[in-house]
Amino acid sequence: MERPINRPEDPLVLNGIDGTTGQYLVPPIALPAAAEVAEPQGQAAYFEAWRKWLEYVPLTTRFGLPFDVRPEVYAEAGWGVVFPASASEALRQSLDPLLVHRHARVEPGRFHILTYQPGETAHQFLQRYGAAIGDVDPDAVPYYLLLVGGPDAIPFDVQHSLSLSYAVGRLSFDTTEEYARYAASVVAYETDEFVPNHRQVSWWGPKHPGDRSTELSADSLVAPLARGAPLEQPPQLAKTLAAKARYTSRDAIEDDATREWLLEALHGRVERPAVLFTASHGVGFKANDPLQLAKQGALLSQDWSGFGAMTPEHYVAASDIQDDAKLHGLVAFFFACFGVGTPAHDEFPMTASRGGDALANAPFIAALPRRLLAHPNGGALAVIGHVERAWGFSIKPLQMTQATILPFRNTLGWIMGGLPVGYALKDFRDRLSDANNILLTHLDANTSNGKLQPRELLHRWIERNDARNYVVLGDPAVSIRQTALKTLP
Structure with missing residues (x-):
């Protein structure tokens, strides 16, 4: 035994x-x-x-999307990017290819560029955009959320709390070139017919x-x-x-x-x-x-x-x-x-x-x-x-x-x-x-x-x-x- x-x-x-x-x-x-x-x-x-x-x-944990929205289909569930308020214009532009790519594939009104304010809890962040933890309205805050920046800019606790009701990921690099490389890599994988x-x-x-x-x-x-x-x-x-x-x-x-x-x-x-x-x-x-x-x-x-x-x-x-x-x-x-x-x-x-x-x-x-x-x-x-x-x-x-x-x-x-x-x-x-x-x-x-x-x-x-x-x-x-x-x- x-x-x-x-x-x-x-x-x-x-x-x-x-x-x-x-x-x-x-x-x-x-x-x-x-x-x-x-x-x-x-x-x-x-x-x-x-x-x-x-x-x-x-x-x-509730995946509180509307009954006719499939959470595993991001085009229906919506996609959003969350920049910290301190994000530079260069950082925002470095991800533009990925943002354009996602915007073209989600249903109208379900692509959002959001801002996290310093010191906010996840609940306060969602409340400011008219959403609540557990009730996922993709027209207000999309189900798929990409946080941009390190945990000094958007704390781990915020990521953990959001993840109870949303599908959350994070990008954190030292340079805008690295953000740009990641964005280009994802777009190429999803669109380039010669990527194996x-x-x-x-x-x-x-x-x-x-x-x-x-x-x-x-x-x-x-x-x-x-x-x-x-x-x-x-x-x-x-x-x-x-x-x-x-x-x-x-x-x-x-x-x-x-x-x-x-x-x-x-x-x-x-x-x-x-x-x-x-x-x-x-x-x-x-x-x-x-x-x-x-x-x-x-x-x-x-x-x-x-x-x-x-x-x-x-x-x-x-x-x-x-x-x-x-x-x-x-x-x-x-x-x-x-x-x-x-x-x-x-x-x-x-x-x-x-x-x-x-x-x-x-x-x-x-x-x-x-x-x-x-x-x-x-x-x-x-x-x-x-x-x-x-x-x-x-x-x-x-x-x-x-x-x-x-x-x-x-x-x-x-x-x-x-x-x-x-x-x-x-x-x-x-x-x-x-x-x-x-x-x-x-x-x-x-x-x-x-x-x-x-x-x-x-x-x-x-x-x-x-x-x-x-x-x-x-x-x-x-x-x-x-x-x-x-x-x-």
Whole structure:
């Protein structure tokens, strides 16, 4: 029988490996010490901030579009771009080709250029445009929203809150040239008859000895997705996502999940995937470390020799992606700590002495996905991944004896089937909404039902933050073409 990965007496193991020391970014923490954080006895600023955030979100995720609008069809559901009020004219113009392209394809009145004002909550932003969270009127605020700028300009919290009811993506680059490259790349993929079309999915999952995090992700996430069955059962190749979508499939799990293999996949040297799914540790650095902006969220490979060791040859970072890489048309999903971004403060303070410690001088988007999206040789369509740490609770909640990976399976299946990436993440939003319901019931002073013990409250809190932190980088309306526009010679 499979050993439960999460046992009640086990300490909490926080994902992420320090890029300098080669140790866990946060040492494993005993549950009794962590439980005090979930429901502190005295005043705790981080706990009050968490409570207030919950009050801003609706009780359930509702795709409240009109009954005759299909949410998976952006031409009907509408498309909008959200610029921060501080956006320069050069930044706005850099995305013009994409805006013109989308405007021509949506129904009249459902294309909007919107402005985010500093300090607004998601609710205030929507209210200013005559919309409310949960009630999606595409004539007021379109269902597909592309945020432009980093989390310093439009905060992560706004993106998370909007994502409960809207399909949201974000672009954040250092230069207007990078924005222009991404816009041109998407338009070319969707209109240029000579852009090739690929139907391959690649799976990559290191598994490090003695590391419970990658044991779980390799055995209970990557392997079942690639082989169509849990690891303890025979493969069911006819039931794999690849078979159902009529894709070819390549996988590199445990010893095969090397740095070289992933770089070959990202450069199109051997095979060229349309979908790439990775599950690994993300490399992290302390605030003020000069390597943090360039390396945080880099993907730690099987080449890593173990705790206490760390060199750039152990991971794949933005600087490893060469200009001749073939990424055009790729959708990547990185299950890794800080895989797409880092908030300014720790959202999982597991002991009273770690109440919202600074993770960075300012929130930022990871360098690796930015490099993929704005690649000069034609960029990726979108990168899905985690802001903050990625937890094993996404795969196996504490109370479960088996993995529950349906949100991953559905998201990847919908993407491979040609649905927009922003819509494809809806199962993770449903999971977030369910977790919010449980926590709000616990906090409701008007009922004695649904109260949680401190340890269970801690895990529900982690599950909720974990589900919230899946985000899309790129235009949420992009999708993988199901047929080539033209057969290449």
